[in-house]
Amino acid sequence: MRANSRFKNIIKSDRPVVVDFYADWCQPCKEIQPVLIELKNEFKQDIRVLKVNVDFNPYIANQFQVKSIPTVMIFKSGDLQWSKEGLVLLPELTDILKKYISAS
Template sequence: MNRRFRNIIKSEGLVLVDFYADWCVPCKQLEPIIKEVKENCNLRFRVVKVNVDKNPFIANQYNVKSIPTIILFKAGIPQWTGVGVYNVTELVNIIQNLT
């Protein structure tokens, strides 16, 4: 697994990993939602985007079969996994439950 990626997900605090592809329409729909949650909802978490076409090993490591897939990590351990597009309220509630 990519050492940099591993170090990021093991860092202190919550890390949201967005598994996506450039050609994926739902992935493009999810991107501004994640950005809005990050910028406007006063929640502390880090966002990392992983392109599954460029990083298939990382995607396989976490059993990503469909995109978009979001995995929330705390201290390197997956705490929650979701597939598909979530709205702002859903994503805020999920993150609040993990912080």
């Protein structure tokens, strides 16, 4: 299965999917990693976290118009619900995710 097809299948989930567009060489991208781990620990089975390396998946990054990294997006049922470029802090992501989880 092509990466793009796999990506589309994952974001079609009924539970929110947090997508982190990153690159290995990006320092702010490394700083968001603990935030994503904490989110996954807090929300367990209510969300899915997916990391997309823009160097290896430029087609997906271009398709969603990722202009800078890190970029975090939240999808639900295949639809983009929220997006932010730059470092995102845990309290902000937690508040946003609670809205989409309670809407399930």
